Amino acid sequence: xxxxxxxxAPQSSVVPPLVVHIIYALGTGGLENGLVxxxxxxxxxxxxxxxxxxxxxxxxASRLIVPDVEIIQLGKKPGHDPAMYWRLWRxxxxxxxxxxxxxxxxxLETQILGLLMPRCKRVHGEHGRxxxxxxxxxxxxxxxxxxxxxxxxxxxxxxxxxSQWLVSDVGIPAQKVTHIYNGVDQQCFRPRTxxxxxxxxxxxxxxxxxFVAVGCRVLGTVGRLAAVKDQQLILAALxxxxxxxxxxxxxxxxxxxxxxxxxxxxxxxxTALGLGDCVWLAGERDDIPVLxxxxxxxxxxxxxxxxxxxxxxxxxxxxxxIATRTGGNPELVEQGVTGLLVGVxxxxxxACAIETLTADPATCAAMGRAALRRIDRDFDWxxxxxxxxxxxxxxxxxxxxxxxxxxx
Numbered sequence: 001x002x003x004x005x006x007x008x009a010p011q012s013s014v015v016p017p018l019v020v021h022i023i024y025a026l027g028t029g030g031l032e033n034g035l036v037x038x039x040x041x042x043x044x045x046x047x048x049x050x051x052x053x054x055x056x057x058x059x060x061a062s063r064l065i066v067p068d069v070e071i072i073q074l075g076k077k078p079g080h081d082p083a084m085y086w087r088l089w090r091x092x093x094x095x096x097x098x099x100x101x102x103x104x105x106x107x108l109e110t111q112i113l114g115l116l117m118p119r120c121k122r123v124h125g126e127h128g129r130x131x132x133x134x135x136x137x138x139x140x141x142x143x144x145x146x147x148x149x150x151x152x153x154x155x156x157x158x159x160x161x162x163s164q165w166l167v168s169d170v171g172i173p174a175q176k177v178t179h180i181y182n183g184v185d186q187q188c189f190r191p192r193t194x195x196x197x198x199x200x201x202x203x204x205x206x207x208x209x210x211f212v213a214v215g216c217r218v219l220g221t222v223g224r225l226a227a228v229k230d231q232q233l234i235l236a237a238l239x240x241x242x243x244x245x246x247x248x249x250x251x252x253x254x255x256x257x258x259x260x261x262x263x264x265x266x267x268x269x270x271t272a273l274g275l276g277d278c279v280w281l282a283g284e285r286d287d288i289p290v291l292x293x294x295x296x297x298x299x300x301x302x303x304x305x306x307x308x309x310x311x312x313x314x315x316x317x318x319x320x321x322i323a324t325r326t327g328g329n330p331e332l333v334e335q336g337v338t339g340l341l342v343g344v345x346x347x348x349x350x351a352c353a354i355e356t357l358t359a360d361p362a363t364c365a366a367m368g369r370a371a372l373r374r375i376d377r378d379f380d381w382x383x384x385x386x387x388x389x390x391x392x393x394x395x396x397x398x399x400x401x402x403x404x405x406x407x408x
Contacts, residue, residue, distance in 0.1 A: 021051045023052075037182075055074070098120065099395065100117075102124045104128070145166075159331055191372065206291065217358040230301045233301040236269075305324075334374075
């Protein structure tokens with residue numbers, strides 16, 4: 001399969017070091033959103049960037065606003081595709097990057113090509129886990145990280161949970177692991193105005209006609225419709241609530257934003273549970289900040305998680321969050337302060353948490369204000385970008401070594 005190049009970097013008289021980011025695909029997701037934000041906010045005089053997608057790039061790539069970013073699609077076939085490594089090597093040899101930055105397990109093994117590029121510095125990011133290794137205990141995957149460790153100059157983890165796991169479970173030296181939280185754009189994500197617990201009339205046009213009635217409370221979630229996100233748990237909890245309290249059917253609504261391989265599964269579950277009049281599957285959207293302002297409570301029911309960008313965006317929107325107690329979620333959701341934590345897969349606990357918050361708009365508002373304070377204090381995008389640039393500077397020895405924990 002021929003390699004596809006979407007746009008190519010122009011030449012200039014002063015050429016900053018090139019960072020080549022290798023990812024599985026450039027589609028909608030937290031990892032990809034973070035990468036795009038870092039590139040868009042990086043001073044062009046400091047570093048140039050290119051993105052190599054092992055598979056392909058989706059329209060999400062259009063969110064890159066920096067004009068000199070090259071996006072390369074290798075068209076990897078499912079399963080093992082040895083020819084993809086040859087295509088990747090040709091691109092790396094042409095680009096001659098100063099830093100290769102891979103992200104997550106799908107891209108990690110490509111760092112073996114570092115043996116052929118001894119002058120290039122190599123960084124790997126851990127952004128979360130998927131269905132094949134929910135607890136990080138897969139022996140083969142741990143061994144892969146250990147074997148490649150000598151080739152890597154730095155590991156970056158987006159949560160304290162992942163950082164500690166790399167050191168204590170995988171065996172990566174602590175001095176090679178840097179923790180960097182993602183940021184959130186507070187100019188884009190902001191709270192709605194109006195009376196607590198009352199759906200604003202100004203937002204009625206953003207939801208289907210008749211979906212929200214007077215006095216309704218809107219639950220919401222945003223994310224890829226994938227098994228690891230377990231949106232089915234929310235449907236089960238909603239059905240659980242309606243079975244115990246049939247009258248809630250008129251006052252509780254669920255908004256699910258996103259698309260993915262589990263969409264048909266969710267559609268079937270909505271029909272089977274009789275929730276068609278209470279749930280809106282909004283699909284892939286480019287107006288997520290507005291849709292977050294349509295919600296009263298944000299839900300994240302992942303089976304595993306790194307650090308959720310959507311939780312950060314919900315907190316910046318002034319929403320209380322109910323999340324599963326996994327991965328980096330407890331680092332964001334402080335029990336009883338910014339939201340509530342429930343056990344993974346626990347329908348009854350999720351239903352109870354929903355009932356608790358929907359019955360108490362004042363507590364929801366207080367949690368939303370606490371979430372905003374936390375975002376103001378800890379999750380600024382510029383600080384995140386500076387931390388990433390500090391890692392690149394460090395591995396390239398542009399300046400003296402910085403402290404290894406760039407996170408909180």
